[in-house]
Amino acid sequence: MDRTTLLALPAAACFGLAAMTVAPVAQAQTPVWQENFNGNSIDGNTWTYDVGTGCQIGICGWGNSELQYYTSRPENARVENGNLVIEARRENFEGSPFTSARLKTEGRVHFKYGTLEARIKTPEVGNGLWPAYWMLGAIGVWPDRGEIDIMEIGHVDGIAAGMANRRVGGAVHWNYGGGHASHADYTDFPSNLHDDYRIYRMTWDPQFIRVTVDGVQYFEMAISDIEGASLHEFHQPHYLLLNLAVGGTYTGVFDPNAISAPLPGKMLVDWIRLYQDHPDSELQVGGSNAVPAGRFGVYSEQSGLAGALDFGSDADLFVWNNLAPIAAAPFEGGEVMAFRASAGQWFGLGIVTDYRNMSAYAGGALKFHMRTTTQSTFKIGINTSFGDSWVDFTASGPNYGLVRDGNWHQVTIPFSAFYDLDLHAVKQMFMVVADPPAQDVELVIDNVYYQSP
Incomplete structure (x- = not known):
């Protein structure tokens, strides 16, 4: 078909x-x-x-x-x-x-x-x-x-x-x-x-x-x-x-x-x-391998997690386009996603894994820490059996806790804010994408996790 x-x-x-x-x-x-x-x-x-x-x-x-x-x-x-x-x-x-x-x-x-x-x-x-x-x-x-x-x-x-x-x-x-x-x-x-x-x-x-x-x-x-x-x-x-x-x-x-x-x-x-x-x-x-409720670490080294992705084993971070690594201190632990995107080209990345049954997290939220000064629009997404689902971050719209002042802020996006999200079958647990920005953009992201209700 x-x-x-x-x-x-x-x-x-x-x-x-x-x-x-x-x-x-x-x-x-x-x-x-x-x-x-x-x-x-x-x-x-x-x-x-x-x-x-x-x-x-x-x-x-x-x-x-x-x-x-x-x-x-x-x-x-x-x-x-x-x-x-x-x-x-x-x-x-x-x-x-x-x-x-x-x-x-x-x-x-x-x-x-x-x-x-x-x-x-x-x-x-x-x-x-x-x-x-x-x-x-x-x-x-x-x-x-x-x-x-x-x-x-x-x-x-x-x-x-x-x-x-x-x-x-x-x-x-x-x-x-x-x-x-x-x-x-x-x-x-x-x-x-x-x-x-x-x-x-x-x-x-x-x-x-x-x-x-x-x-x-x-x-x-x-x-x-x-x-x-x-x-x-x-x-x-x-x-x-x-x-x-x-x-x-x-x-x-x-x-x-x-x-x-x-x-x-x-x-x-x-x-x-x-x-x-x-x-x-x-x-x-799928019902037999649902991830237990709690906090699930997508890109996090905090303690007390119900589970976490193991990069290099069951997960990979893919840079799709126009993101160059930059030096930055992590919010927690020893790893951080820190990139610069050049003006005039779209940019994006995604954390790819095998199928994850995250149904216990329905009604919960995607949480992460982020710091940036860009006023450009970008999107945060999750890929499931329904395809890609995105939440827009515009300078004048909802930013779910993000302040674009260059300091760390916790971002909390309710899963209900995503359109057509199938938490029974999550394939890319975190994505960032944006149309070509007018100016260079720096994004620093850490401590990404799913929180159940």
Whole structure:
């Protein structure tokens, strides 16, 4: 579902018709993780949402020229009669002609290898609906992170062949030689896929990724040649996504008036089950590794912390642009972030870590000490599963305790001041960025930590 222009394609990557074969049924096992949607609402400890059109993270139309606006409203995503319901609707919303939903387990459930089954009833896709059940790698940016499309229905070629509701496809995307490579297969099912619930099963091990629908295999990819085919992405944890798109490149429909699929359209997910028996399998469930409440040191050497990042081990400070180190005394401890930015160029830095479940800090605040004399505007940010979220610091606006007099001041930003912050899945715990300043800027920052309520 995350697509960009095809830059490079190795000879081994191809598109074609998968032979209709019946795959062996997985041996009975006990699931290591399952989602049955038996409650009254979507579980925020398992699922979160992508919201909007993708423009907020620089990929308008979610990289595929899709026509819908994804929301977290119950009109578009809810639990009903033991099913997750994802509903696409024709309605004007925030400038888009359709709404729908896209859910994901990012920062909550990640896994590597295993047999993944889901019982799903897809909508009648007609001309323009695009249901998808897929995965993204938890490390890196696309396509370096990898993508596994377990189920997609509604392809432009299926529409042209009169098989839109019978043709089901799978695909993988990865980085090959610095560009985007893809491999995709499909098959035409004997009957309409939307007539009933179907069991979509993916088996993933160090040798192959294979996918079936009701036992009929429609996708296979050999992934054992890790170095030769640059397939590292498929040997690291991924997380799940479920969505129902409207229009876009997969469907070949870009005009809202040309969407003839019955709307509202509903994708129903009865259950999802993960089985693992390979010795190299991994499963990471976010609720089990939440950081304890208290004070968490992002860049701090104070005592009494509930935990802290270990730079060089599980965290790194990246200077993105136009920041030169300067000599400065720390506020506490022996380390300090002290930089000069030259006039006329944007500047920025970020503290990058692996996923951190900071949900115990909801309702709390980001705290740090800072000294500067600049009157220029800059932003303080946090990156989570929702993307970047920023708080503006302007000379005349809220400065959350900062006084621009060259002395140390504690800054306290309530997490509620950040827009679209997912503390279950924090990836960059502290960022600073600014447009090109008119004059040189000096920033000195220390004692950065998260404070729970």
